[in-house]
Amino acid sequence: MTLSGHLxxxxxxxxxxxxxxSGFHFALNIALLRVLSAQEYGIFxxxxxxxxxxxxxxxxxxxxxxxxxxxxxxxxxxxDAHDVTFGTAALVVAFxxxxxxxxxxxxxxxxxxxxxxxxxxxxxxRSHMRTAFFARRLQKTVSISDLAFTLxxxxxxxxxxxxxxxxxxxxxxxxxxxxxxxxxxxxxLAKHTVRVSFRAPTRRRYARxxxxxxxxxFSATTTTIQxxxxxxxxxxxxxxxxxxxxxxxxxxxxxxxxxSIAFVNMTQPDLAKLMANNEVAKVWxxxxxxxxxxxxxxxxxxxxxxxxxxxxxPQALQDASVTFIGLFAIANYVPVMLYxxxxxxxxxxxxxxxxxxxxxxxxxxxxxxxAILLGIASPPWSLAGAATxxxxxxxxxxxxARRQMRARERPDQLHHAPSLSWPREQTSLATKKR
Numbered sequence: 313m314t315l316s317g318h319l320x321x322x323x324x325x326x327x328x329x330x331x332x333x334s335g336f337h338f339a340l341n342i343a344l345l346r347v348l349s350a351q352e353y354g355i356f357x358x359x360x361x362x363x364x365x366x367x368x369x370x371x372x373x374x375x376x377x378x379x380x381x382x383x384x385x386x387x388x389x390x391x392d393a394h395d396v397t398f399g400t401a402a403l404v405v406a407f408x409x410x411x412x413x414x415x416x417x418x419x420x421x422x423x424x425x426x427x428x429x430x431x432x433x434x435x436x437x438r439s440h441m442r443t444a445f446f447a448r449r450l451q452k453t454v455s456i457s458d459l460a461f462t463l464x465x466x467x468x469x470x471x472x473x474x475x476x477x478x479x480x481x482x483x484x485x486x487x488x489x490x491x492x493x494x495x496x497x498x499x500x501l502a503k504h505t506v507r508v509s510f511r512a513p514t515r516r517r518y519a520r521x522x523x524x525x526x527x528x529x530f531s532a533t534t535t536t537i538q539x540x541x542x543x544x545x546x547x548x549x550x551x552x553x554x555x556x557x558x559x560x561x562x563x564x565x566x567x568x569x570x571x572s573i574a575f576v577n578m579t580q581p582d583l584a585k586l587m588a589n590n591e592v593a594k595v596w597x598x599x600x601x602x603x604x605x606x607x608x609x610x611x612x613x614x615x616x617x618x619x620x621x622x623x624x625x626p627q628a629l630q631d632a633s634v635t636f637i638g639l640f641a642i643a644n645y646v647p648v649m650l651y652x653x654x655x656x657x658x659x660x661x662x663x664x665x666x667x668x669x670x671x672x673x674x675x676x677x678x679x680x681x682x683a684i685l686l687g688i689a690s691p692p693w694s695l696a697g698a699a700t701x702x703x704x705x706x707x708x709x710x711x712x713a714r715r716q717m718r719a720r721e722r723p724d725q726l727h728h729a730p731s732l733s734w735p736r737e738q739t740s741l742a743t744k745k746r
Contacts, residue, residue, distance in 0.1 A: 332462040334567040340469055341563040344483070347473055352480050354552025355420060357559030359413065359428045359484065361543045364569075365536050366409035366436035372532035373525055374402040375443035376659055379580050381521075395444055397517045400508040402440035406433045420552060424481025431484045434491035441498050441506075446581070453501045461494030527664035534668055538675035538705065542682050542698040546691050554691045561637040564617045565645045568610050572652050575602060579653075584660045592720045595660075599653040599713070610649040614642035633692070640695035647702040654713035655705075666712055674704040 344356060378398040410433025417425030438461070445454045468486035476482035499506050518525075546555045579602060586595050621634040658667050678701030685693045 331567075331571075332458050334571065336462045336466055337566060338564070339466070340483075341560075341566075343469075343473055344479075345560055347479055350553040350556040351551075354547065354554070354556040354559065355417065355422050356480060356483070357555060357563070358420070358543065358547050358552060359417065359432065360559075360563070360566075361540050362409065362413040362416065362428075363432045363435050365540060366406065366413075366432050367439050368536050368539070369405050369409065369529070369532045370402055370436045370440045371443075372528040372535075372664075373405055374398040375440050376580070377521065377525060377528065378440070378444050379446070380584055380660065380662075393517065395448075396507050396509050397514050397521075399440065399444060399506065400510060400514055401518055402437055403508055406437040406440075409433055409436050420547075422480070424478070424484050427481050427484035427488060430488040431491065434488050434495070438491045438495050438498075441495060445498060445502075446578075450502070453498065456501060457494045457497040460497040461490050464493045465490030524662055524664060527668050531664050531668035531671055534671035534675050538671045538678055538701050539698075541675065541679050541701075542694050545679075545682055545686060546694055549686055550691050557634075558637060558692055558695065561617075561621065561634055562641055562644075564621070565614065565641050568613060568645050568649060571609075572606065572649055575606060575652060576656055580656055580660065583656065587657075587660050590720070592717055595657065596714075596717050599657055603650055603653045606649040606652060607646060610646045611642070614638075614645065618642070637692045637695065640692065640699060643699040644695060644702055647699070647706040651702075651706040651709045654709040657713045657717065658709065661716055663712075663716070667709075670705055670708040670712070673708070674701045677701050677704055 344353060348356065375398075378394060381394040381398075410429040412429075413432040414425045414429030417428045422428065438457075442454050442457070445451075465487060468490055469483050472482035472486045473479055543555060543559070546558065579598065583595050583598065618635060618638045621638050655667065658664075678697050681697030681700055682694045683697075685697050
């Protein structure tokens with residue numbers, strides 16, 4: 313696998329789909345900033361946070377395991393079996409996230425809670441299906457689906473903003489429909505039948521994988537606390553309106569997270585195969601290259617956002633210092649982009665327990681600092697606590713990823729390192745009948 317060859321072609325294809333969605337979300341947020349009150353925009357921002365939580369659980373419990381296990385499968389039957397298993401699990405996770413979002417929105421007094429829940433559930437399910445199709449090397453199909461989602465979402469939300477008496481609820485309806493249409497295009501263009509199954513063989517297969525996935529799920533929980541605690545604490549303590557100025561700035565940085573997902577989808581299947589072939593040096597080299605690329609791009613993007621922030625003065629920003637919030641946003645997002653690759657390596661090695669420990673420590677640090685800052689300073693200062701939490705993850709993931717890679721570069725030292733690979737008896741599941 314060369315850096316300049318098919319990786320770059322795949323990157324352009326994947327980034328294209330992510331860029332379409334990112335551009336749509338960016339434009340939608342800018343439009344809503346102009347028409348929603350601070351309270352309404354705060355509620356919309358919290359719904360987007362819940363969508364991010366759903367994507368985190370989907371990624372940890374279904375999408376990443378699907379990439380790894382489908383990539384390791386040696387025959388079509390194994391690929392299909394794991395596709396059905398993780399696809400069924402994704403449907404369950406999406407339903408749970410939809411219900412949780414609807415309940416949370418209702419508690420905050422939003423009459424469109426059900427619509428918001430449908431949006432989060434459909435978004436979560438589409439995210440898993442995109443990843444599963446990436447694992448099957450169907451990038452063009454995913455890109456067409458992304459285009460369908462973007463065009464339908466743009467048309468429906470524009471109509472909602474222009475005509476609907478209740479803009480916020482109708483926008484949630486439009487986003488839910490657009491995600492369902494994106495899923496429908498994926499299914500229609502697929503050359504294989506998309507199936508789910510709640511029968512005993514599927515449940516047993518997932519149960520056998522749960523020994524590893526439970527740590528992945530715990531890691532998703534701690535990652536959610538570590539990454540989203542600031543938003544939920546500010547909204548819970550100071551109210552959605554107080555979170556609106558922070559969300560209005562952070563949303564301009566959302567494309568960085570979306571692009572980072574494209575990097576993961578592009579590199580993880582190939583890096584998993586390289587690691588399975590014990591090409592440790594090549595994996596580590598590519599991890600460092602992509603980390604530098606993402607870090608530099610995030611810095612350039614961040615300062616570009618700082619340049620345009622003073623030009624944006626919707627009512628949701630109130631009297632907040634956008635430059636102040638923007639600087640803290642850069643301090644939050646650059647570390648995230650820098651630790652994506654070492655985290656990918658730890659996931660490939662199956663060390664979800666270590667990831668969970670790292671994110672737990674970071675979450676504790678972040679929660680304590682955010683709670684203290686909310687008590688003694690204005691809500692934007694809570695970003696400093698979130699940035700400190702991200703720095704903890706950055707340092708720890710690089711340290712432990714390098715430590716594990718060094719152990720694998722020296723086979724004689726492997727017996728001193730903890731076992732991080734997927735159990736051999738589980739790997740053999742790929743060759744068994746469904």
